[in-house]
Amino acid sequence: xxxxxxxxxxxxxxxxxxxxxxxxxxxxxxxxxxxxxxxxxxxxxxxxxxxxxxxxxxxxxxxxxxxxxxxxxxxxxxxxxxxxxxxxxxxxxxxxxxxxxxxxxxxxxxxxxxxxxxxxxxxxxxxxxxxxxxxxxxxxxxxxxxxxxxxxxxxxxxxxxxxxxxxxxxxxxxxxxxxxxxxxxxxxxxxxxxxxxxxxxxxxxxxxxxxxxxxxxxxxxxxxxxxxxxxxxxxxxxxxxxxxxxxxxxxxxxxxxx
Numbered sequence: 001x002x003x004x005x006x007x008x009x010x011x012x013x014x015x016x017x018x019x020x021x022x023x024x025x026x027x028x029x030x031x032x033x034x035x036x037x038x039x040x041x042x043x044x045x046x047x048x049x050x051x052x053x054x055x056x057x058x059x060x061x062x063x064x065x066x067x068x069x070x071x072x073x074x075x076x077x078x079x080x081x082x083x084x085x086x087x088x089x090x091x092x093x094x095x096x097x098x099x100x101x102x103x104x105x106x107x108x109x110x111x112x113x114x115x116x117x118x119x120x121x122x123x124x125x126x127x128x129x130x131x132x133x134x135x136x137x138x139x140x141x142x143x144x145x146x147x148x149x150x151x152x153x154x155x156x157x158x159x160x161x162x163x164x165x166x167x168x169x170x171x172x173x174x175x176x177x178x179x180x181x182x183x184x185x186x187x188x189x190x191x192x193x194x195x196x197x198x199x200x201x202x203x204x205x206x207x208x209x210x211x212x213x214x215x216x217x218x219x220x221x222x223x224x225x226x227x228x229x230x231x232x233x234x235x236x237x238x239x240x241x242x243x244x245x246x247x248x249x250x251x252x253x254x255x256x257x258x
Contacts, residue, residue: 032071033230034091035061038079041097042199043254044191047076056191056254057095060118061221063246064237086224087111093223093230097191100218115221115234118247122215123153126186126193126207128178134185134210137163143184146174152215153187172196175203189217194255209256 037057039045045055053074065072072093077085082094098114125145127134134140137160144164147153148171157163166183168174174186175196186193190213197207221238223231241247 032073033065033093035072035074035093035095036077036082036085036091037061037074037094038082038096039076040079041191042195044097045095056119056250057097057219059250059253060241060247061093061095063241063250064221064234067240068233068237070233070237083112083222086222089224092227093221093234095221098220098222100220111225112222113225113227113231115223115231116238117218117220118238118241119219119251120216121190121213121251122217123147123151123187124190124193124213125210126175126178126188126197127210128184129206129208131184136212137214140185144182145185145187146177146183147187148174151187156214157187175200175207179203179206187214190255198256 037045037053039047039053039055041055043055044057045053048054053076058074061072061074064070075091077091079096082096082098085091086094100114100117125134137157140157140160141162142164144166145157146166146168147157149167149169154165154167157165166174166177171188171192174183174188177183178186179202190209193209197203197209221234223234238247241250
């Protein structure tokens, strides 16, 4: 009887430990991570002609997954639901033009953690191909720069002095006016500049992007707070891409800065 009791005890102990290890394994490592994005901000994220989700940020998260040995599935969501879905664990990762200057880190959501930045670039100048002599802000003296109302760059241009500023409610109107010769330059965030200059047949031959930004935004990836293992894997992937040059290659691929 004593030996039978010992064997039964060992049997149930093994069953308990196996179940515990299985639970721990599922907790610490998932077979697949769901990545949410809002595909309405080309060239960061968009839907192509084949109805596939593509863009700079898609290339970034896919490369991070490869370098960090992660299996991912990308799904489209509404921009307003992006962070809420992380909190209720509908998905694991969010990447969609989340920046430190548009509320990502500024409101310090207690339920969200953010990765190290994978791109640090803000507003740039779009210039006419005829404006060959531009090298810096001093070359805009006595010229007119179009920009969206309430942008960070306005104060920088005012401080420089002797630069005429024309503010617009709709950024597309700045490109229309520059094509008509009504303004000399446009100051706008890099993704919007690339959207109009490189994805618009009307403007791609007459406008160019000057690559030196005058403001800085940090583009980051979001995960639910407490998921340190996943965040560490994402940060590790970002650092690998910075070191091997693949991040710079993707930036140049999508924004044509060189």
